[in-house]
Amino acid sequence: MKLALKILLRELRNGDILTLALAMVLSVATVTGISLFIDRLQSSFELQSATLLAADRVVRSPNELPMEWQLKAQSSGLSVANRAWFSTMVFTEAGLQLSQVSAVTEAYPLRGEYLIDKALFGVGYATPNSPAQGEVWVSSRLASLLEVDIGDDIQIGEADFSVTAYLVRDPGSSASAFAIAPRAVINWKDLDKTQVIQPGSRVRYALLMAGNSELLDDMEQWVKPKLNDNQEWRSPRAGGRGIGATIDRAESFLLLAGTLAVVMAGVAMALASNRYVKRHLAQVAVMKTLGATPKKIASILIWQLACIFVFGSLLGLMLGWSVQAFIAYSLETLLSTALPEPGLDKIWLGIITGLTSLIAFCLPLMVRLLGVSPLSVLQPMGRIEGKTALLYAFGFIGMYSLMVIYTQGFLLPSLMVLSVLLVSVLVASIGFVLFKLGRKFTAGATSGWQIGLAALHRRLQSNLFQLLVFTLIIMLVLILTGVRSNLISDWQSQLPKGAANHYLFNIQQDDVAPLQTMMSGLDIEASDWYPMVLGRVTKINQKEVNELFEDRKERPEMLSRELNLTWTDHLGVDNEIIEGVFDPMQDGFSIEFSAAQEAQITLGDEITLFIGGREYSQRVTSIRRVDWSSMRPNFYLILPQTILSDFPANYITSVYVADQNKQGFYKGMADYPTVSLLNVGDLIGQIQLIIAQVSQAIQLLLGFIVASGALVLVASIRASLDERLEEGALLRTLGASKSLIRQAMLIEFGFLGLFAGAIAALAAEACLYGLQVYLFELSASFHPMLWIIGPVLGFVIVTGIGLFAGRSVLKVAPMRMLQAL
């Protein structure tokens, strides 16, 4: 081991081991950085979702839950809380008001905090407690309606309570507009004395649990078989399935893109190993002549690889950790939101990556050293014996396995391999033609141009390989940059400044005008006001929906529930007619595109609606594409006014309320007790946060990918360094100046970078077209900047690194070089 370490440390100076170690560090750091960052993102999301549940898991039931369940949860080490909620009349001397009352145990909430305030319609401050016995927290709206202040008494059922705070938000309430709904919270121990809950009362109970995921999983397995049809097991993931799945997909996408960095680092490792092996053939042969047995050589190599693995992994883990921590920190400063600490269980992914890279790219080459004949000290063999196909197979299997581990599936890795193969063929063909042409038009060796372009042609195979590597890297950089700006610009275009953050619904016709007046007084602008009537689709082209879709579970969403139906004399800006004509004065339904697709409804089909006990049949006269993310009210079906005018409608609208207007707005809304208000600002904030976080993760990835690519170029130039030194020495001996050799290198690397950048811009433009049209559902746009950034990036990076890695060709005196050869 001592000898192995000694040789290894001395070899660090030589560069190959350093390249190898750096590649290992980059591989591990890339995967560690991404997986830890995404883990924090995931935990952050789960924590936020858990806050919405007020727990990690909840069992909901219309009946009191068996005490056995609670005892089971407690005995297994979970924290437990209870909540019951019901509608009841709340009394004061001034009057009475129907309210939603919750009774909670002391431990509630297990996740998140109550937001309360001592001022009416205040913005609230967090408190970890729940109301004490005999106390009640009431929403500002309920307090306004009942005309009570802090310290006043109210009566719930048969019990009196003292108002001690205004409730701003209950963490367990999915609607965040607590302040403006008539609600109250009391202590669980006061529930009985209210005598509100009688047989037949409509009460809902919740058993809330929190603890580590293994205990929760065990509890889930224990409880789920015992649930009846009316009881429900809820988890944060189920609560926000969409966002959770999006983060999962983002992780797969980023790790898959990160695979490219790992592959690049792997290639750098293979190149460095190959050079290391070549340089050590004679040394190993000498050691064998000195009595080193194959076992001894193997043990030296294994010790060296183990050291590279341990140090590479450790440094990689530290770098990955530091980079993600730095990004999380900068996000925290930027968005004032701290991400939860990453879980250590994600570290294994980086370690597996390092080990797999070493086994796939390094070990097979190193093993060749074992087979070196000691006779080669007397009769140099010239080349290493070994099966090249086996080497490629090792590399491929290693990387494919990693991709499968990252994405937990075979489809994406297979698609990626095919895509890379396709790009490889394309790049090799274009590169071959370009290098041939370059050589053809610059015959001779008297200028830097001629020598540089000739070098591109002479080292055709290695240059085509470098061209491919850099095309892939620049392409990915351009795509990721494009995706990142698309993500941000798409979201920004969806949410222009002043996008609605509150929905108002259940608005009576008579309340529309006064509400408009109240809001315009506060300088709050509402979107269109839509009347809503409930109805159900019963037939399509005279065929019963039940017959068309027998299995209820398989039924399209539009056909499986009552729909909010509306009419309007003009379409909002977020609606686009893609088939037919929208004419509010004519008969006919207008249907939303994706709903129509799911229900297999096309233009001209007849839809029968059941509204208020009557059936209405009309044909579909237009199909609309709706931008659901516009934060405005939108509808699957828009009907002619003639139908809806028969029914009493209530209205819906959306408004943007700036922070400074919120208190005034909520106060104003207290005059409309029947109007429901939904605050979606928190949801928007959460999504904005995720977009910013994913965008940062992309930036992290870009850094790693460029670094791995740089390492490949360094390793690849080092692989041809002996040849370059020989050429340089020869040219210098023949009288070539330093500047001529520098110019030749500049031309060689410059053109390599320019070609790679131009091909990458072409490929990235094609990929972005696909992503824009199919993923982001935007209209395709041309990206002229790609065509500038690609070649410039290629030129700068490849030339810079190329000249740096090949600087010894310029520095060393011709005589010294010739002696060294």
Add this chain to the structure above:
Amino acid sequence: MSDSQTIAIRTENLVHNVSTSAGDLSILKGIDMEIKEGESVAIVGASGSGKSTLLGLIAGLDVCSKGEAYIYDEALSLLDEEQRAKLRGKYVGFVFQSFHLLPSLTALENVMLPAELRGDRDAKAKAEGFLTQVGLSHRVGHYPRQLSGGEQQRVAIARAFASAPKILFADEPTGNLDAETGKVISDLIFDLNTSVGTTLVMVTHDVTLAKRCQRQLMMNAGRLSEAQ
């Protein structure tokens, strides 16, 4: 010199063929020879006559196609690579034309290497002693690239003797050196050989050097004969 009757190296009808695109090429065509312990033998012959191949086979670096080579009565073709390496470590030292020092190790570390490979604990002291003997006590911490050709060969000689070999194989030891340095190196080899009592087998083109050996064997087209 030890018992003059002990045979250090012996070959019996040693044949070596190599495969080429034009078919099998016979390099050695039945070599019979004996080298006694403590003897110094030069193998001379034209380029391509098979000198280095013979050296490789009798040193256990390769296995013959037919016949047998023995080091101290150990039949080399019956040993696997592991056992041959151990045998080399036990009996054999080498000096090469192109020195073959490990560039990442200092002069001292290069000399210590054979002992370290065997797991000897006093490798350093021995190595320093040998470097002093070859006149390089002031260069122990230098890397091969910092040494001249003659100095590198002296390190290689110190390395060869540091493992206390019973047989020293030298392949054109002065081939890469100027005449003056070559003379110093050859003196060193013969002096050490005499003082340590090692068997010396040397492949060389240099007639003067060959004549300093007790016996000269001539390789000619794969056959070996005593030189006149």
